[in-house]
Amino acid sequence: MRNIARYWIAGFLFLIALVSPAQAQTTQKVVDIPTRPGVTQRMLVLSPPAPRAAVILLAGGHGGLQIFPNGSFNWGAGNFLVRTRQLFADQGLMVAVVDAPSDRLSPPYLSGFRQKPEHAADLKAVIAWMRAQSKVPVWLVGTSRGTQSAAYVATELAGPEGPDGIVLSSTILTDDRGRPVPAMPLEKIRVPVLVVHHEQDGCALCAFANVPVLMGKLENSPRKALLSFKGGENRGDPCEAMAYHGFNGLDREVVPQIADWIIAR
Template identity: 65%
Template sequence: MFKRLIGIAALALSCTAQAQPQPQPTVVDLPTRPGVTQRMLVITPPEPKAAVVLLAGGHGGLQIFPNGSFKWGEGNFLVRSRQLFADKGLMTVVVDAPSDRQRAPFLNGFRQTAEHVTDLQATIAWLKTTAKVPVWLVGTSRGTQSAAYAATVLQGADAPDGLVLTASILSDDKQRPVTAMPLEKIQVPVLVVHHQQDGCAHCAYTDIPSLMAKLTHARRSHLITATGGKNQGDACAAFAHHGFNGLETDVVGQIADWILAP
C-alpha cells in the first residue's frame, strides 16, 4: 500500500510538471544597420540566467518565417537543440542571415566582414539591454567562423561575455579558419566542444591543440571532447558526429553548466 501511494504521488508530480507550458518562441526583427534588420527566433525561459546567441553552420540562411518555422537549417545541431538551451535557463536566440543576405550565397563570404560584426554587436547590445544577463556567442561548424571572428573584433562593453565554439572549422582553403584568426585578442571565457570522431575534413580533432594554444588571453578556456553517438550521412553535415547526433542533451547540458559556472 505504501509503495502504491508513492507511485500515485510520483505520477501526480509528473503530470504537474508536464502540464507546465514551455515559453513560446517569438520572432524579432532587430534593426542592425541602416535599412537592414536581422530576424531572430527568441525563447525566453522564466528568470533567465544568461543568454546564448546560436549561430548555425552552412550558409546560415535559415530564412525564419513569421510563425517561427525555418525554410532551411532545422536539423542544424544548434537549431534543433534550441529548446534544450532554454530548458537550462538560458535565453536562447537563433540568428538568421540579415535582411540584405536573404538569398544565395547568404552568409558565405560574409561571416568575416565588418557588416556581420555590426549585426552581431547589435544583437549582443539588444540582449544586454532587454534581458540584462551575460550574453554568449555560440557557433557550430561555419558558425564558429562568425562567432570567433566577432569575438576578436568586439572589445570592452561591445564584446560578448563568453564564446562557445562547437565543431570548429580548423582548416579551410576558401575562408579563413578559426585557427588562423588572431584568437589572442579574445579576453572573454572560451569553451571549445569537439567530437573526437568528427569526420569532416575541415574539423580534424588532431588540429584542436593548435586552437587551444592560441587562446592565450581568454579569462578561462576549456575543451569538452565528445565521443560516441550516431554518425549518419555526409561527414560535414548535421547528423554525423560533426553535429553531435545522439549526444544533444549531454553536450548542451555540459555547455550550459560551463556557461553558468561561477
C-alpha cells in the same frame, strides 16, 4: 469503457508531467531588429523565466535559416544548435537563433560574409538587444561555420559591445575557402572560451587532431576549456548535422554541459 477512459487520462497526465517546468513557461517569438542602415536582423527568441545567461546561436553552413513569422525554418532545422534551442532554454538560458540579415536573404547568404565588418555590426546589435532584454551575460555560440562568426566577432568587439564569452562547437580548424578559426588573431579574445568537439568528427575541416592548435592560441582568454565527446550516431555527409560532426544522438549530453560551463562563470 470507464477503464479505457481512465487509462487514457492517466496516460495524458503522464505526458504532461514529462514536459519540464522551464519548457512549459518558455515564451517564443520572432523578432526583427535594425542593425545597419536599411538592414534588419531576424531571430527566433526563446525566453525562460528568470534566465541565468543568454546565448546567441549561430548555425553552420550558409546560415540562411529563412525564419518564417511563425518561427519555423525554411532551412537548417536539423542543425545542431537550431534543433537544440529548447534544450538550451530548458537549462535557464535566454536563446536567440540568428538568421542571415535582410540584405543576405538569398544565396550565398552568410557564405563569404562571416568575417566582414558588416557581420560584426549585425551581431553587435543582437548582443546589445539581448543584453538589454535579459539583463544577464550574453554569449555567442557557434557551430561548424558558425564558429567563424563567433570567433571573428570576439576578435573585433570587446567590452560592452562584445560578447561575455563564446562557445565554439565543431570548429572550422582548416579551410580551403577562407580563414579558419586558428588563423584569426585569437590573442585579441579576452573573454572565456569553451571549445566543444567530437573526437570522431569526420569532417575534413574539423579534425580533432587539430584542436590543440586552437587551444594553444587562446592565450589571453581568462578561462578556457575543451569538452570532447565520443559516440552517438553517424549518418550521411560527415560535415553535416546527422554525423558525429553535429553531435547526433548526444544532444541531451552536450547541451547541459555547455550550459553548466556558461552559468558557472
